[in-house]
Amino acid sequence: MDFEFTAEQVAIRDTIRELVQDRVAPRAAEIDRTGEYPKDIEKLFAENGILGIPFPEEYGGISGSSVTICMGVEEIAKACASSSLILAVQALGSYPILMAGSEEQKRRLCPPLATGEKVAAYALSEPGSGSDAAAMTTRAKKHGSEYVLSGTKQFITHGSIAGTLVVFAQTDPGADHRGISAFVLERETSPWKVEKLEHKLGIRGSPTAQIVLEDVKVPAANRLGDEGAGFKIALAVLDRSRPGIGAQALGIAEGAFAYALNYVKERRQFGQPIASFQGIQFMLADIATQIEAARHLVYRAATQVDSKAPDLTKVAAMAKVFASDMAMRVTTDCVQLLGGYGYISDYPVERMMRDAKITQIYEGTNQIQRVVIARALLR
Amino acid sequence: MDLELAPEHATFRAAVRELAQGVVQPHAAEVDRLHRFPEEAIKAATESGLMGVLIPREYGGAGLDAVAFAICIEELAQACASTAVIVDVHTSVGTEPILLFGDEEQKRKWLPRLASGELLGAFALTEPASGSDAASLQTTARRNGSGYVLNGTKVFITNIGRAGLYIVFARTGGQERAGGVSAFLIPAEASGVRVGQVFEKMGLHGSPTGELVLEDVSVPVANRLGAEGHGFTVAMRALDSGRIGISGQALGIAQAAVGEARALMLERGHEQGDDFALADMATRVESARLLAYEAAWLCSRGRPFTRQASMAKLHSTDTAMQVALDALQIAGDEGTVTGSPLERHVRDAKALQIYEGSNQVQRIVIARDLLRAG
Numbered sequence: 150m151d152f153e154f155t156a157e158q159v160a161i162r163d164t165i166r167e168l169v170q171d172r173v174a175p176r177a178a179e180i181d182r183t184g185e186y187p188k189d190i191e192k193l194f195a196e197n198g199i200l201g202i203p204f205p206e207e208y209g210g211i212s213g214s215s216v217t218i219c220m221g222v223e224e225i226a227k228a229c230a231s232s233s234l235i236l237a238v239q240a241l242g243s244y245p246i247l248m249a250g251s252e253e254q255k256r257r258l259c260p261p262l263a264t265g266e267k268v269a270a271y272a273l274s275e276p277g278s279g280s281d282a283a284a285m286t287t288r289a290k291k292h293g294s295e296y297v298l299s300g301t302k303q304f305i306t307h308g309s310i311a312g313t314l315v316v317f318a319q320t321d322p323g324a325d326h327r328g329i330s331a332f333v334l335e336r337e338t339s340p341w342k343v344e345k346l347e348h349k350l351g352i353r354g355s356p357t358a359q360i361v362l363e364d365v366k367v368p369a370a371n372r373l374g375d376e377g378a379g380f381k382i383a384l385a386v387l388d389r390s391r392p393g394i395g396a397q398a399l400g401i402a403e404g405a406f407a408y409a410l411n412y413v414k415e416r417r418q419f420g421q422p423i424a425s426f427q428g429i430q431f432m433l434a435d436i437a438t439q440i441e442a443a444r445h446l447v448y449r450a451a452t453q454v455d456s457k458a459p460d461l462t463k464v465a466a467m468a469k470v471f472a473s474d475m476a477m478r479v480t481t482d483c484v485q486l487l488g489g490y491g492y493i494s495d496y497p498v499e500r501m502m503r504d505a506k507i508t509q510i511y512e513g514t515n516q517i518q519r520v521v522i523a524r525a526l527l528r
Numbered sequence: 529m530d531l532e533l534a535p536e537h538a539t540f541r542a543a544v545r546e547l548a549q550g551v552v553q554p555h556a557a558e559v560d561r562l563h564r565f566p567e568e569a570i571k572a573a574t575e576s577g578l579m580g581v582l583i584p585r586e587y588g589g590a591g592l593d594a595v596a597f598a599i600c601i602e603e604l605a606q607a608c609a610s611t612a613v614i615v616d617v618h619t620s621v622g623t624e625p626i627l628l629f630g631d632e633e634q635k636r637k638w639l640p641r642l643a644s645g646e647l648l649g650a651f652a653l654t655e656p657a658s659g660s661d662a663a664s665l666q667t668t669a670r671r672n673g674s675g676y677v678l679n680g681t682k683v684f685i686t687n688i689g690r691a692g693l694y695i696v697f698a699r700t701g702g703q704e705r706a707g708g709v710s711a712f713l714i715p716a717e718a719s720g721v722r723v724g725q726v727f728e729k730m731g732l733h734g735s736p737t738g739e740l741v742l743e744d745v746s747v748p749v750a751n752r753l754g755a756e757g758h759g760f761t762v763a764m765r766a767l768d769s770g771r772i773g774i775s776g777q778a779l780g781i782a783q784a785a786v787g788e789a790r791a792l793m794l795e796r797g798h799e800q801g802d803d804f805a806l807a808d809m810a811t812r813v814e815s816a817r818l819l820a821y822e823a824a825w826l827c828s829r830g831r832p833f834t835r836q837a838s839m840a841k842l843h844s845t846d847t848a849m850q851v852a853l854d855a856l857q858i859a860g861d862e863g864t865v866t867g868s869p870l871e872r873h874v875r876d877a878k879a880l881q882i883y884e885g886s887n888q889v890q891r892i893v894i895a896r897d898l899l900r901a902g
Contacts, residue, residue, distance in 0.1 A: 279860060304861045348866035350856075350874065418661035428888050477853060484730075484878055488659050488886055489684040492879055493737075494728035499878075503730065506856065506874065507864055514860050516801050 152445075158217055161202070165224045168197060169232075177229035180354035181500045186310055187354055190232045195265020203240035204247070209260035213247070215389060215454035219396035219447060226400025227407070230504035231354030233400060235268075237393045238307050238355075241512070242269025244386040245315045245331055249374040258313065258333060267312030272302040272360065273383050279303075280517050282317075282383060283326035287362065289318035294369050296320075296332060298362045301344070304511070308358030309343045312336045316362070317383050320376045329379035333371040341365055351503030387513055388462045389454050395447040395468040398476035398508040402440050405483035405501040409436075412487050432486065436479050443472040463525035470518035473508035480505040531818070533595075540596050544603040547576055553607035559734035560610070560872050565690060566734045569611040573604070573645070580643025581619055583627060587639035593828035594769060598776040598820055605780025606787075609876035610734025612780055616773035617686040618642070621766045621884070622649025625695055625711065629754040629762050638693060638713065647692030651770075652682035652714075652740050653763050659684075660889050662697075663706040663760060667742065669698035676700070676752065678712065678745040681724065684883070688738035689723045692716050695766075696742065697759050709759035713751045720745035731875030768834050769827055770884045771841035775820035778844035778880050782813045785848075785855035785873045792859055802858050809851045816844035835897040842890040845880035852877040 154162070172193055180187050194200050202221050204210020212218070218240050226233035239262065246258050261267040278284040287300025298318050308314065314334040321328030334341060344359040374382055410433065413424040423429050450468035453461040480502035484491035491498050509515045533541065552569040559566045573579060581597050583589025590596075597619060605612035623642045626634055641647045658665040667680025678698050685694070693715055700710040714721060724739030754762050786809050793802055820840040826833035852873040856863040863870035881887045 274861070350864045350866065350871040417657070418659060418664070420661075420664075423660075426888075428891060481849065481853075481878065485881055485886065485888075488882055489654070492730050492882055494730070499730040502878065503875070506853070506871075509857055510860050510864060515857065519801065 154216070154220065158214075158220060161212070161217060162220045162224060164197065165199060165221050168193065168199075169225050169228050173225060173232050174228035177232070178494070178497060178500065180229060180231050182494070184348070184353040186356050187232060187235075190229075191235050191265065191268065194235055199236055200239050200265035201263040202236065203243050204259050204263040208247070208255050209263035211263075215392055215451040216448060219392050219451045222393050223396040223400040223403070223447075226397045227404035229354070230397060230401050230501070231352045233397050234306060234352065234355040237390070237397055238271070239265075239269050240393055241386065241390045242271045242307070242311065242313060242315055244389055245271070245373050245382050246333060248385060248389070249331065249378065249382045250333075254333070254371070254373065262313060268307055268310050269313045269315070270305055270307040270311035271386070272305045272308060272314055272316045274303045274305070276301060276303045276359075280514055283329070283380060285317065285319060285329065286322075287316070287318040288322065289320045289330060289332060289367070291320070291369070296367045296369060296372065298332065298334075298339075298365045298367055300362050302360045302362070304347070305358045305360055306355060306511070308341075308360045309346060309356045314341065314360075315373070317379045320379075324377065326380040327377050329383070330376045331373040331379040331382045332367045333373060334365065334367055335371070339365050339367045339371075350506055351500070352507055388465050391465040391469040391512055391518075392447055392450040392454060394508055394512050395443070395450065395472035398469075398472040398505065399440065399443050399447055401501050401505050401508070402436075402443070402472075402476040402479040405480045405498050405505075406436050406440060408496075408498055409483035409486040409491075412490075429486065432482055436482055439475045439479060443468075443475045446471050460525070463522055466513070466518040466521040466525075469508075469512065470515045470522070473505070473515060476505040476508055477502075533599075537595055537599060540592065541599045541603060543576070544578065544600050545606075547572055547578075548603045548607035552604060552611050556608035556610075556734075557867055557869065557872070559608060560731075561733075561866065563728075563733040565736065566608060566611045566614070569604075569608060570614060570645070570648075573611070573615055578604075578615060579618060579645035579648075582624055583639050583643040587627075587635055587643060589639065589643035594772055594824040595821060595828050598772050598779075598824040601773045601776030602780040602783070605777040606784045607780075608734065609777060609781050609873070610732050612777045613732060613735045613879075614648070614687060614690075616770075616777055617651060618649040618691075620770040620773045621651035622687065622691065622693070622695060624769060625753060625762050625766045626713070628765060629711070629758075633750065634713065634753065642693065648687055648690050650685055650687040650691035650694045650740075651766065652685050652694045652696045654682060654684045656681065656683050660886055662763060663709070665697060665699065665709065667696070667698040669700050669710060669712060671700070672746070675746055675748040676712065678714065678720075678742045678747070680742050682740040682742070684727075684737055685740045686735060686737055686883075688726060688736050688740060690736055694721075694740060695753065695762075696740070697763055700756050700759075702757055706760035707757055709763070710756045711753040711759040711762040712747060713753055714742070714745060714747060718745050718747060730878055731872065732879050767884055768837050771837040771890075772820065772824045772827060774880055774884050775816070775823065775837075775840040775844040778841075778848035778877070779813065779817050779820060781873050781877050781880070782809075782816065782844070782848040782851040785852045785870065786810055786813055788869055789855040789858045805854050805858060809854050812847040812851060816840070816847040820844050835894055835901075838885070838890040838893040838897075841885065842887050842894070845877070845887060848877040849874075849881055
């Protein structure tokens, strides 16, 4: 058993922590209020190599380890959940290439993502196909050396700003999920249309797009894996990215708790800091215990991903469901600890509570995680 | 034992529901999105006599009881939680203290105007450094010849800027803490009354919340509500029945969330996981409703109801928060998009665990009562 991070991982984390506190934390409230994508922070992450974390060195990156991705996402999410998605979705959108791409594809497609020259996104969901991913209707028809894609993808994080978009589409509509294939769309040569951007409960600085593919031509060289392998790729990617959502939830909870803990020590009522009341102390103890438990599950899952452990699917789902449920409870309690001040936008915890909710929903709702866990247990 | 609503309560519920669903609900999403006061809803509530539910007929009100009040707020909240809290604060903590503690002259002067909706009521107790510890408030009311001069800043005041009359709690001297507090009726147009910061909030965007600043505000003695030094008693009694209204608001939000989750499940299909969640949600709401109605029923009979009102407030607002989150979870991504009532319910519900006594304060009230009375 080893609960220590490597010296290199700690160094990366400390660098990110410092950058986030100096440059991201002061922007977080404004990003939420305006709902604008923080291009400046994307640039900051690119310049400091943070967007290279999801990639091994041979493809222009600095790590490729799930543990390191989680450490980065956690640190950023402590201050700004919207900004943490810049790293998390760079990983999500790149995993299909790293996992299913040929050597040629990896060498061609990854370096511009690792340097942050391009942003990646992942387009699986459709208006009529959320948890039931196999019900997708986006079509990919082969014409000679290229495919023509048409369809609508829904709730695509960074779909509006991405330069590289992994799209799942039916190449054999009669074959159900066995007819799904994965494609990499590069914006300059295979442009997609952004139909609308959603206004959301939280993570307002992270654009969520509905995108429309109107006969978009994609070279056959940009198909990932075999025809029909797409569904398997999609699920394998989600297995690997789920610890990252767990890490995001963990960071949100930690950020809210750090603020609330400081607040209850300062806020005086009845002639003493409210932290001196046992009712408050019990809340603090429960919050800290839940965070600690979630942290171990998240990093255990990330370790399983890195070691390609046979039970990574189950553990990754457990980490995601546990950490996100924890974050929702903890942030709700942190608003409570601040009382009326917690409810107004002059303080950060109401934003953190709004941001936490989506972690229970995206990259597989927590209901789906439970289905995945139960299926693994019963097999 | 009879858990049936009395016929007059059932009739009243049907009437409020028709108004709430017909006039209030259609504006709820826009009120939230634009952070605007629900003018249409409050106008309709005024025209239907809902601003005077608890005020006796002789003062121009409907003369109904606490059960009707809870039903009224529940039905409004099912349509729009912002509208519900505006009417709730006006009716209970913003008006009822005059009914309970006012002299005949004060009742004749203020109640008809509050009952007709000409004036909106508000309640100003909390201060920046005095929240749960209300007895530590610092606003002063200095005796000055034939009246008082008030100075101080109140915070988190619902109906700020819209209210025509604020019930303000201030220190008149003498004893420290609770014993030195008196209650005052402060008209919004009195010289020196100013609206300070109006807060951007997580939810309840249609209900203005902000600071009330009092700078050398002079009022005659006739504007003191109750005896000097009895203000804290006025405030605590007002909050006891106020909690019945907040419980009603919680029930309305929770019921709306259950209804929307159910409709969604029927529309798109459902498996056992969703079924179990829906069953838990509905069970929680049912238990909260019974607790809230019990508190209202005790209150309407003039029996002690402090403990039950706190239990109702604690349980129903925790229920509203949980049920709103669970309903949003059933909806998934579609529910988080602004404009979906489900994400609004989550944002609205959170306030209820905090205001009119945070749920920590409710636990203190309940435990204290249990340890004293058993």
